[in-house]
Each structure stands twice: as structure tokens, then as C-alpha cells.
Amino acid sequence: MMNKPAAAHTEELPVHECWALLRGVSVGRLAVWVTDHPDIFPINFTVDHGTIVFRTGEGTKLAAAQRDTPVALEADGVDPASGVAWSVVVKGSAALISSTQDVLDSYSLMLFPWHSGHKNAFVRIVPTLVTGRKFKVIDPAQWWTPQANATHASAE
Secondary structure, eight states: OOOOOOOOOEEEOOHHHHHHHHHTOOEEEEEEEETTEEEEEEEEEEEETTEEEEEEOTTHHHHHHTSSSOEEEEEEEEETTTTEEEEEEEEEEEEEOOSHHHHHHHHTTOOOOSSSSOOOEEEEEEEEEEEEEEEEOOOGGGOOOHHHHHHHHHHO
């Protein structure tokens, strides 16, 4: 007798719920295109009027913000009380915040770098697409894969 996995249920999130979840976290992963390959960096960020803002210094993230290639930010979390996990992806374009007023406004976001060094550049991601999903984290006793069961059965 083979165990059958429980039916997984993933809920697609409306955009307003995605933004609410993003406002509740400050760490995500920024995906950028570097020459001929993607690269991913952890960043701390904040939500600002339907955009994402992060600080950085000279390097790959800042260079990516000054190119015409799209970027993506992914953030996720889990509620330990309910066991519900979520993931939100923001796709769009990144741009250096350069006008004096915008830079001054960005300082009021209380966005502080976690890593030492000069992080004087503020970058804004303007979304073209925001998607999210959530699902209940299953108990490890419920895990099931056909390959795992086949391997276990052949070892007996």
C-alpha cells in the first residue's frame, strides 16, 4: 500500500495583499542581469508609495539600476502560529534616485544599510508586475514523493 500525498493548495494573492505582506518585512532578494547571467543579492528594503526602495553602494546592484534591464525582488515569510507561508515577487525597472528632493525624501524612509561601507545611493524599483502566493506548510510526516517511496521500497 502506497501513501498518497495530501492535495497541495496554493492561493494566488491579490496585489493589495502582496503589498501588505511586503510592508511587514524588510529583507528580500534582488535578481539582476549581469552581462550574460542572472545574479541574486540579499537586500534590506522598504515600501514607498507602491514602489520598493533600497540603499546600495558602488557595484553590481547600482550598475543594474542604471541599465535598461528589468529586475525582480522576492520576499517571503511564514507565520509560525498558523503555519501559512507566503512569497511575493515584484518585477520591474530599477532607477537611481537622483533628484535632490527625492533623495531627501528617501532619507526619511528610515532605511539603514546592514552592511558596512558607503551605501549612499538610493534605488527605486518601479513595478510592472506584482504577484504572490501563500500556502499551508505541511507537517514533515506528510511529505511524500514517488521517488522517495520507490527508493525505500527497493531497499527493503
